[in-house]
Amino acid sequence: MQTLRFGIVGTGTIAHRFAEAVRNVRGVELTAVASRTKERGDGFAKEFDIPHVFVGYETMAQSDAIDAAYIAVPHSGHVTCTCMMLRGGKHVLCEKPMAVTAAEGEQMFRTAKENGVFLMEAMWARHVPGTLKMLELVRRGTLGDILGVEGKFCYTMDEDEMDHHVFRPEHGGGALLDVGVYGLHFALWYLGRDVIATDVRSALYRGVDAHTCMLLQYADGAIADLSAAILLRKPNEGFVYGSKGYAYLPRFYAPQRIELHLHGKDAQTIETPYAGNGFEEQIAHMRDCVRQCVTESPLVPAADTLYVLRQMDSIRRKIGVVYPQDTAASAPPKNLAAQ
Numbered sequence: 584m585q586t587l588r589f590g591i592v593g594t595g596t597i598a599h600r601f602a603e604a605v606r607n608v609r610g611v612e613l614t615a616v617a618s619r620t621k622e623r624g625d626g627f628a629k630e631f632d633i634p635h636v637f638v639g640y641e642t643m644a645q646s647d648a649i650d651a652a653y654i655a656v657p658h659s660g661h662v663t664c665t666c667m668m669l670r671g672g673k674h675v676l677c678e679k680p681m682a683v684t685a686a687e688g689e690q691m692f693r694t695a696k697e698n699g700v701f702l703m704e705a706m707w708a709r710h711v712p713g714t715l716k717m718l719e720l721v722r723r724g725t726l727g728d729i730l731g732v733e734g735k736f737c738y739t740m741d742e743d744e745m746d747h748h749v750f751r752p753e754h755g756g757g758a759l760l761d762v763g764v765y766g767l768h769f770a771l772w773y774l775g776r777d778v779i780a781t782d783v784r785s786a787l788y789r790g791v792d793a794h795t796c797m798l799l800q801y802a803d804g805a806i807a808d809l810s811a812a813i814l815l816r817k818p819n820e821g822f823v824y825g826s827k828g829y830a831y832l833p834r835f836y837a838p839q840r841i842e843l844h845l846h847g848k849d850a851q852t853i854e855t856p857y858a859g860n861g862f863e864e865q866i867a868h869m870r871d872c873v874r875q876c877v878t879e880s881p882l883v884p885a886a887d888t889l890y891v892l893r894q895m896d897s898i899r900r901k902i903g904v905v906y907p908q909d910t911a912a913s914a915p916p917k918n919l920a921a922q
Contacts, residue, residue, distance in 0.1 A: 589613050589615075589651050590648065593654070594618045594623045602631045607863050614635055615633060652665075654668070658680060658682070658748075658755035659753060665702070676705050685895075701869065703880040709865075711839075714838070725825075726830060730825060736812075752791055752907070766797070766809035774801050777803065778801055781800075794815050827845055
């Protein structure tokens with residue numbers, strides 16, 4: 584396969600960002616868009632010069648016009664749209680969080696395996712130069728033993744946006760799934776999976792979490808301090824702490840600058856700009872995986888996506904946020920439920 588032909592499911596803000604990024608990636612083109620209404624689909628297609636417009640998603644899943652699909656609808660539609668595309672033989676990049684519950688995530692990866700196609704959560708931050716550089720510094724031992732991380736992703740919606748799906752339980756709304764997912768992946772990258780205790784505090788609004796703070800304790804003594812909010816602004820920043828010093832990361836999950844503060848040394852700044860808007864690297868990574876006939880990403884593997892989904896299931900039970908999608912089958916393993 585020389586060129587990977589993408590179709591976008593959805594026409595919202597995140598779909599626009601993806602469409603802009605595709606233009607900057609070699610060997611990839613945007614050939615279709617699927618929308619619930621013809622008007623939106625036609626408008627999106629005109630803006631990005633897309634030849635095929637589908638009203639509804641099933642027809643695009645069965646079309647020969649695309650090889651891969653990017654799922655850009657609200658969380659609640661991820662499992663249906665993803666499985667539809669996978670059963671149509673399409674490779675899928677699905678926006679984060681990949682699912683509302685771990686049970687949905689398991690269904691999605693199972694469907695990908697059954698159909699022999701690629702599936703990856705669009706955790707774009709894992710692919711950007713700043714994250715790759717930070718992980719390299721940690722592997723080289725620049726910071727010594729990693730003792731903790733901090734990460735805050737907190738914003739506030741405008742008054743005219745209060746009917747947004749982020750406030751609706753049926754759509755998997757709330758700060759945890761919307762932006763807390765970044766913090767949990769961030770902690771996973773640098774501290775691993777040996778969480779032995781989780782303490783959570785949350786402020787609820789309309790049945791979802793508006794502000795959630797999480798403390799994760801690890802078997803080796805490390806601690807992750809994470810917060811997420813959709814009605815509160817905090818500095819969007821983070822830290823990775825080690826025995827030899829610490830790194831300060833503006834926009835912690837996808838930094839374009841790393842400030843190193845090592846004991847006994849002058850502070851050092853490492854610039855790590857994006858190739859474009861930050862989505863290009865994950866698109867190129869998926870292109871390469873498909874070309875190599877790899878059905879699971881080595882950077883964002885199924886195990887990582889499912890681990891974080893199980894963490895979020897457990898955290899929601901602690902704070903009392905319940906979605907219609909919750910079932911007994913979505914209960915996490917005992918080691919997480921006991922946290």
